[in-house]
Amino acid sequence: MSRRTRKNDARTAGKPAPCAVTVCRGCCCGTAKIPGVDHAAQLARLRRAVGDAGTVRVSTCLDACEQANVMVVQPSAEGRAAGGRPVWLGLANDGDVAEDVAAWIAAGGPGLADPPGVLDLYAFSPSRRVRQGLHD
Numbered sequence: 339m340s341r342r343t344r345k346n347d348a349r350t351a352g353k354p355a356p357c358a359v360t361v362c363r364g365c366c367c368g369t370a371k372i373p374g375v376d377h378a379a380q381l382a383r384l385r386r387a388v389g390d391a392g393t394v395r396v397s398t399c400l401d402a403c404e405q406a407n408v409m410v411v412q413p414s415a416e417g418r419a420a421g422g423r424p425v426w427l428g429l430a431n432d433g434d435v436a437e438d439v440a441a442w443i444a445a446g447g448p449g450l451a452d453p454p455g456v457l458d459l460y461a462f463s464p465s466r467r468v469r470q471g472l473h474d
């Protein structure tokens with residue numbers, strides 16, 4: 339278990355699961371294959387913007403490399419109960435994506451609030467096989 343995971347577990351202990359953002363940092367996302375993006379700064383910016391409203395975790399390749407950089411916004415427990423499902427964002431290479439995702443999470447995230455309109459431009463639907471890979 340990573341240090342970040344333990345910190346997040348302590349922060350959310352006893353509370354319903356908050357929204358989570360999974361940020362891909364695999365073979366393509368977060369690498370020089372996606373030029374013109376300060377990947378470390380993007381991740382730091384996202385973590386800062388989300389703050390205590392949710393969790394941010396990094397994953398290995400999510401198997402949607404043609405969409406790099408990929409992020410997945412997962413609903414809170416309350417959002418999932420309200421019908422929210424994970425939302426996959428691809429080509430998330432613009433500097434403002436972090437703030438848009440954070441604003442959505444602060445408003446409740448999937449199932450509880452509509453995303454800022456600009457996030458629609460990044461949304462895509464991966465195959466079922468790829469979606470299941472995130473949850474395994």
Ligand code: FES
Nearest residue numbers: 364365366367402
């Ligand atoms: S490296 Fe991100 S989807 Fe493959």
